[in-house]
Amino acid sequence: MSGIAAFFANLAVALARAARSVPGRLAGFAGRLKDFFSRYGADFKNGGADVRLSYAVMGYGSIKARQLVRGILFLVVEILFIVFMAAFGGKAVAGFFTLGTRLPVTVENEYGITRPLGGDNSLLMLLYGIIAFIIIICFISLYFMSVRSSVDALAARAAGKKPKSFREDLDELLGARLYASMLFIPVLCVIALTVVPIIYMVLMAFTSYDRNHLPPGSLFGWTGFAAFGKMLSLGGGFFAVLGWTLIWAFFATFLNYFAGMIVALLINRKGVRGKKIFRTVFVLTIAVPQFISLLVMRNFLNLNGPLNEFIANAGMQKIDFLGDPRYNGLIPRISVIVVNLWVGIPYTMLITSGILMNIPAELYESGRIDGASPARLFISITLPYILFITSPYLIQQFVGNINNFNLIYLLTEGGPVTLGGSGAGRTDLLITWLYKMTIDEKNYNIGAVIGIFTFLICAVFSLIVYSQSGATKREGEFR
Amino acid sequence: MKKPGFGMRAKRIAADAVCEGILIALSVVWLIPVLWIALQGFRGEGGALVSYYFPKTFTFANYAALFTDALFPRWIMNTLTVAVVSCVMSVMLTLMVAYSLSRFKFKQKKFFMNVAMVLGMFPGFMSMIAVYYIFKAIGLDGTLIALVIVYSSGGALGFYVAKGYFDTLSLSLDEAAKIDGAKNWQVFFIIILPLARPIIVYTALMAFLAPWTDFIFARVILGTNRESYTVAIGLYDWVSTTRSNLMFTQFAAGSMVVAVPIVLLFIFLQKYYVEGITGGAVKG
Incomplete structure (x- = not known):
């Protein structure tokens, strides 16, 4: 996990550096502008x-x-x-x-x-x-x-x-x-x-x-700025939605990432048979168009859907996976994260197994000679290697999850609605709330304000990534 | 290094069995919903949700209904047309941008890359409604042309993967060709394009799939013009309207018609997909 800690430390450094460079850059720009016109x-x-x-x-x-x-x-x-x-x-x-x-x-x-x-x-x-x-x-x-x-x-x-x-x-x-x-x-x-x-x-x-x-x-x-004030006065709706959006993006990204990696490790384990079959099973769910698999999931998890029938037959109480309004909508919130695991694990699996096969074998050889345990090998060779290659992907995923309209809208439409005044539901992300604000409520100005905030959040995260990660520095590395 | 003894071997076989077991269990979890929708497509009894997993009667009527449906075949053709045209156009745009940004040094390059990055962070949605009004202003709202333009122009900003790939191609190739008197445009067509096959396949695959899976952009742009729907919004329409009780089994059949070719295409080309995502870092 040291990679992640280092990442967030670098993030802070990168932010500070970016902030400090602003006045200098502005002065440089003004200078060039002056030269241009004086010429x-x-x-x-x-x-x-x-x-x-x-x-x-x-x-x-x-x-x-x-x-x-x-x-x-x-x-x-x-x-x-x-x-x-x-x-x-x-x-x-x-x-x-x-x-x-x-x-x-x-x-x-x-x-x-x-x-x-x-x-x-x-x-x-x-x-x-x-x-x-x-x-x-x-x-x-x-x-x-x-x-x-x-x-x-x-x-x-x-x-x-x-x-x-x-x-x-x-x-x-x-x-x-x-x-x-x-x-x-x-x-x-x-x-x-x-x-x-x-x-x-x-x-x-x-x-x-x-x-x-x-x-x-x-x-x-x-x-x-009237619309900004109006949005903030919507009964605390904004901060509730913002908080859930960040929680969601965090769990949706990192749970998928590590669970997918574990599945990839299992499939690529030496003694495991039927690697091709397992991989195909998981790829199957990537390839089914997402709106189909999500609508299927929505029906599947419905209060009258097959899963609940199974639960009822087993003599337990039915669970309203996607609509239970109790405990601040905790059950629907967990459900969307779990469904997202179902949707997302195959992606990470596919990507990390490609990378796993390419880790130079010498690295493991020398590790084994030094008497390292398999767990040790994983922590000090496999994990850093994968993290290095996929860190841009990880950030993309995080930003993508903040804006993951399809998953939330197709599963719950943001519901259950319990937050007063703002029109936002318990599983609403900023992006689905924006959609409701504009398409349903026709409050386009407030929708636009939400959009600006969404952008700012994504911008802060991306700025960090691109300023410190290999994505920009990799250019020329192979030449 | 110690030679593994008998005890270690037994332990290893047990661990393998556990892993195998976990994977089988996971596969079942992953397959249950997919199998369910496939079964629903063959269900003979009507109704939206039934309280049992396996249908009581099997029928092909749902599939037959799809192709006698007034609109479904048309939706398929619409989507196919949009997919093919926007696939070709967005591959061209992506390659041109990626090549320019990878091979040339010019004053505004850094500025371009930064602007592209910032624009990519705005929720696509925010611009969607505005895009709708722009098309409305020029009289293209509700048409497939508008959809093609929207999907294709996405290629102009989605150049990162392709640029990363071009960056890994050695500059000495370009230089050798230039010594032989080739101009830059010849270098692009004769040297770079043939080498860029993996990235072309990846870009084309993504662009081709977008119209089959995206439904929110299509929904806003096509509005209520059901004639020019793509399959995604057409199918969504079936289960989201009041008729959803009647249409659910037909929706399931329609989903299969859309999903099966895409699944095959994807399984066939998954190698390129992985290469694309990891920016060419994975070869082989």
């Missing part, structure tokens, strides 16, 4: 008319220096941006700050059903605002690129050199700068489907977007 100022001051014109007309310098295609592309970008801002962007930015002012009118159709018509939709205005800001940021960076490119091209011409042709640029994109072409589409995907949505949700935490302010029928606006 642009100096170029402008020292440049001739062509250079100065390039600051207003993107690509002008490039065109002048006969980098025609590159210059025209920059110019087209500028024209497109101006058109975009005039037609759409300006309104979108303004809308971002107001989040809508005109309430829709309610109209009634011939069947007497009412629906909102016209007016502003705060939700869309927030989204369009974010997209407009991202386009503006992209444009600004392209603008600086174009200025740099124009200045350099003009300087090259003045020195009698030929600036790079467009063909050479393209060649470079398949050669030395291949990474730029390869990363372009993935980065676009990430911006559109991860960055924008995350900003969108984070910003929602600072609005009044709840069940009383649902677009398109009504508007919501900026309310600062």
